[in-house]
Amino acid sequence: MSTVETRPPASGAAPATRPRRPNPWKQVTGSAVTAAIVVLCVLTVDANWGRLPQAPGILGDYVQLMTRGVLQNPMNDPYAEYWSKAFEYMVESLQMAWIGTLVGAVLSFPAAFLAARNISPRPVVFVVRQILNVIRAVPELILAIAIMLPIFGLGPLAGALALGVGSVGTLGKLGSEAIEAVDPRPIEAVSATGAPRLHVLAWGVLPQALPEIVALWLYRFEINIRAGAILGAVGAGGIGSILTQLFAARLWDRIGITLFIIIAVTVLVDQISAWVRHRIIAGGGKDAAAAEAEALA
Amino acid sequence: MTATTSAAPIRGRVVPPRPRPPWGLYTGLLVCAGVTVWAATGIDFTLTPLFTNLTRGQEVIAEFFRPDWAFAWRVRERWIETLQLAVVASFAGCLVALILAHLASDVTAPPWLARTMKGLLAVERSLPDVAWALLAVAVVGNGALAGILALFAFNVGVAAKLTAESVDAVDRGPVEAATAVGAGGLQRAVAAVLPQVMPNFLSYSFYVFELNIRASLVIGLVGAGGIGQVIKTELSRFQYSHISAIVVVFVVVVFALDQISAWLRRRLI
Numbered sequence: 001m002s003t004v005e006t007r008p009p010a011s012g013a014a015p016a017t018r019p020r021r022p023n024p025w026k027q028v029t030g031s032a033v034t035a036a037i038v039v040l041c042v043l044t045v046d047a048n049w050g051r052l053p054q055a056p057g058i059l060g061d062y063v064q065l066m067t068r069g070v071l072q073n074p075m076n077d078p079y080a081e082y083w084s085k086a087f088e089y090m091v092e093s094l095q096m097a098w099i100g101t102l103v104g105a106v107l108s109f110p111a112a113f114l115a116a117r118n119i120s121p122r123p124v125v126f127v128v129r130q131i132l133n134v135i136r137a138v139p140e141l142i143l144a145i146a147i148m149l150p151i152f153g154l155g156p157l158a159g160a161l162a163l164g165v166g167s168v169g170t171l172g173k174l175g176s177e178a179i180e181a182v183d184p185r186p187i188e189a190v191s192a193t194g195a196p197r198l199h200v201l202a203w204g205v206l207p208q209a210l211p212e213i214v215a216l217w218l219y220r221f222e223i224n225i226r227a228g229a230i231l232g233a234v235g236a237g238g239i240g241s242i243l244t245q246l247f248a249a250r251l252w253d254r255i256g257i258t259l260f261i262i263i264a265v266t267v268l269v270d271q272i273s274a275w276v277r278h279r280i281i282a283g284g285g286k287d288a289a290a291a292e293a294e295a296l297a
Numbered sequence: 298m299t300a301t302t303s304a305a306p307i308r309g310r311v312v313p314p315r316p317r318p319p320w321g322l323y324t325g326l327l328v329c330a331g332v333t334v335w336a337a338t339g340i341d342f343t344l345t346p347l348f349t350n351l352t353r354g355q356e357v358i359a360e361f362f363r364p365d366w367a368f369a370w371r372v373r374e375r376w377i378e379t380l381q382l383a384v385v386a387s388f389a390g391c392l393v394a395l396i397l398a399h400l401a402s403d404v405t406a407p408p409w410l411a412r413t414m415k416g417l418l419a420v421e422r423s424l425p426d427v428a429w430a431l432l433a434v435a436v437v438g439n440g441a442l443a444g445i446l447a448l449f450a451f452n453v454g455v456a457a458k459l460t461a462e463s464v465d466a467v468d469r470g471p472v473e474a475a476t477a478v479g480a481g482g483l484q485r486a487v488a489a490v491l492p493q494v495m496p497n498f499l500s501y502s503f504y505v506f507e508l509n510i511r512a513s514l515v516i517g518l519v520g521a522g523g524i525g526q527v528i529k530t531e532l533s534r535f536q537y538s539h540i541s542a543i544v545v546v547f548v549v550v551v552f553a554l555d556q557i558s559a560w561l562r563r564r565l566i
Contacts, residue, residue: 038388045381047441047522055446058436095336102333137551139514142544145532150357151347156340229425230515234532237340240427244519247431259428266423276325 062252069253070260079257086242086258090265092156093238096231097224099160104167104224105217111168112175112213113201118187119179129173136169140227144236156237163224163231171220178212179205215277222273225266360537361544369542372527376546379523382444382516383509389445390452391502397453398460398494404467405486415461422454430516444522448512452505459504463497464490496565503558510551 072079114120115128144162152158187204195203232240239262246255336342399405401414430447437443471489480488517525524543531539 034388038384041381041384045385045441045445046378047385047445048437049442051437051442055436059432062432062435092339095339098332098336099340099342133552133555134548137548137555138544139511139547141514141518142547145528145540146357146361146537146544151351153346157342160340160342226423226425230427230518233427233518240425243428243431247435247519250435259424262425262428263420263423267419270419270423 065252066256066259069256072253079253082254082257083261086239086254086261087265089232089239089242089258090261093225093228093232093240094265094269096156096160096163096228096238097221100163100224100228101167101217101221103161103164104171104220107164108168108171108175109213111172112179113205115172115176116179118182118184119201119205129176132169132172132176134169135165136173138166138169140166141230141234144231145234149234149236154235154237159228159231159236159238162236163228166227167220167224171216174216175209175213178216179209181212182208211280215281218273218277218280222270225269229262357537361541363538364542364545365536365538366542368536368539369546372524372543375517375524375527376550378441379510379513379517379525382441382448382513382523383506386445386448387452387502387506387509390449391456391498391505393449394453394456394460395498397457398464398498399486399490401457401461402464404464404469404472405482405490418454418457418461421450422458424450426451426512426515427519430519430521434520439520439522441522443520444513444516447516447521448509451512452509455508456498456501456505459501460494460498463494463501467493500562500565503561507551507554507558510554514547 069079069082074080074083111128111132114124115132117125120128140162143165144158147165148158148162152161182205186208187200190200190204228238229240229243232238232242233244235241239258243255243258243262246258397414397418401411401418403411406414426447429450430443433443433447433450437446467490471493472485475485475489513523514525514528517523517527518529520526520529524547527543528540531537531543
């Protein structure tokens with residue numbers, strides 16, 4: 001008796017029915033279309049698939065050669081120079097990325113305000129957003145080839161400026177989103193005191209948005225370290241220049257050392273940057289993962 | 298109510314104490330300024346060429362304003378190849394990444410395995426796309442296969458990291474329920490975790506596909522197929538009007554894909 005009573009009354013009223021299966025046609029067609037596209041591409045692409053089975057063996061040999069280079073005593077004569085040379089170029093890459101990010105930050109800062117819906121009038125927002133979208137679509141490589149190398153000549157400066165202009169698109173877009181997400185009440189409070197527009201931005205908006213914007217700069221710095229690597233291949237400085245030369249000459253021991261330095265320095269910088277980002281945003285309740293997820297949105 | 302009104306007028310306005318000076322912030326700014334000076338001197342930072350040499354790039358830039366549209370159409374096979382590379386590499390890369398992501402999360406894997414996998418993925422991601430492309434070309438020679446392998450390696454790192462973070466963030470309820478009915482590791486992953494991360498995963502896949510289109514320039518520049526290879530040859534022949542046509546088409550394609558994928562991702566999440 002009591003067992004019946006403990007049951008919720010609803011199930012007593014209506015016999016328990018299994019919920020119907022959701023309609024699967026969407027998933028099925030989606031999967032089928034994807035599969036068809038992938039199969040079509042695999043069959044039509046002009047790739048030499050026959051070489052694929054040999055690839056792991058060859059790669060194994062190369063990896064062996066590379067580790068042999070890394071494991072040599074780095075104090076011995078030729079290897080000491082290899083290590084210091086690779087490190088020098090990596091430092092140049094870091095410098096390019098830093099200056100590039102800074103240039104991007106300076107240029108994107110006003111753009112972010114102009115592209116924020118809660119700050120600027122609609123037409124301005126629309127125009128600035130489209131400009132940012134176009135910049136985002138132009139790869140750094142093209143900026144370097146088309147604009148920076150002819151004007152600034154070969155060298156890391158051209159690369160840094162290409163990274164800088166390339167960063168404006170993303171930083172401006174994500175920065176404007178950070179500004180749009182601020183709490184409107186402080187803005188209202190500052191406006192209520194009769195403050196001019198600039199003061200409203202400086203005291204109502206900026207203190208709220210700045211931590212996130214700075215975190216975005218750091219995030220972009222991490223990206224720019226990687227993005228700068230290709231610029232060396234066209235003569236715009238950084239680790240890419242030595243890497244392409246070494247691969248052309250197939251100097252596997254030096255390649256191993258250089259790749260090792262790239263990995264070590266990048267992982268280290270990523271860790272530091274992630275730690276700083278965490279600290280900066282700690283008060284805002286957002287963490288690095290959220291910023292990254294936002295970078296995708 | 299009465300308590301506050303009686304307490305307030307005792308001393309007129311009470312000014313809150315000034316916050317302590319943020320020494321951490323000051324040192325941080327100082328460090329940033331130091332790094333900036335060091336970096337700027339390291340790469341000989343100057344903007345004077347912008348005023349003195351602006352005309353030096355004139356011929357190149359003038360060529361860029363005369364895009365040769367016919368050329369962009371003539372290399373249509375390379376465009377198609379770019380898309381093919383991106384499709385194959387992002388599909389294979391994301392599929393592998395989905396498995397690795399489950400191995401790299403505490404939710405679906407033992408902690409020691411998750412930690413090792415996260416470390417391996419961090420190492421994997423620290424190599425830039427050029428390095429993968431150079432490596433792939435060295436292993437399988439010039440051509441589309443090298444491009445696929447390079448993009449694949451690059452994709453696995455990105456997609457696995459993002460998906461692993463989604464797996465970390467799943468609602469534990471369904472996972473617990475699956476464990477309670479006696480599901481094994483694989484069953485738990487398929488029944489409780491996968492449905493939760495699927496929308497995010499698909500959205501990351503589109504993002505990765507988009508990244509691949511962008512990266513195809515880089516990949517091709519070192520000989521791994523796609524439209525980048527055309528840029529490489531035209532660059533060595535100083536045919537800037539050809540490059541500019543390709544760049545414009547490229548930007549339009551990336552722009553369009555960006556919009557489409559943003560729209561698709563909005564629908565998925």
